[in-house]
Amino acid sequence: AARQMTTAIIARGHCHIAYLGARLYERTISKQKGYEQAMLDAGLVPYSVMVEQSSSYSSGIELIRQARREYPQLDGVFCTNDDLAVGAAFECQRLGLKVPDDMAIAGFHGHDIGQVMEPRLASVLTPRERMGSIGAERLLARIRGESVTPKMLDLGFTLS
Structure with a gap:
């Protein structure tokens, strides 16, 4: 970026x-x-x-x-x-x-x-709200003992 x-x-x-x-x-x-x-x-x-x-x-x-x-x-x-x-x-x-x-x-x-x-x-x-939402979902999944993949996720960006 x-x-x-x-x-x-x-x-x-x-x-x-x-x-x-x-x-x-x-x-x-x-x-x-x-x-x-x-x-x-x-x-x-x-x-x-x-x-x-x-x-x-x-x-x-x-x-x-x-x-x-x-x-x-x-x-x-x-x-x-x-x-x-x-x-x-x-x-x-x-x-x-x-x-x-x-x-x-x-x-x-x-x-x-x-x-x-x-x-x-x-x-x-950067899609900050989406990043936060996905991060929270993944954290909750890990707390429940679920496997979370991929560890890195590219959500893209735009130039303004």
């Missing part, structure tokens, strides 16, 4: 794109690898700014500030989640940068705030 979103940002003409990540969990690193692969596939240089702290709007603001200091030609960011992306968008608004013209910003999860902002935040939408 991260690879596809990064490819979509590149397709819109942005080529100086950074990955902003927080909470260095396996999923964060997996998204970073997808971003890096899309950048390399396009012949572009990947650049990441990562912190171990929890995600928040404030973290997104700080990460995009750091990315812009270290990578002045920055024209896009793909964030590990919508919290960081919303913070990055707030900072761009404060600076008078137009999103997505001056700075493309994309997140992950399709949180409500990102979907009602103007302009609407680009995001990887």
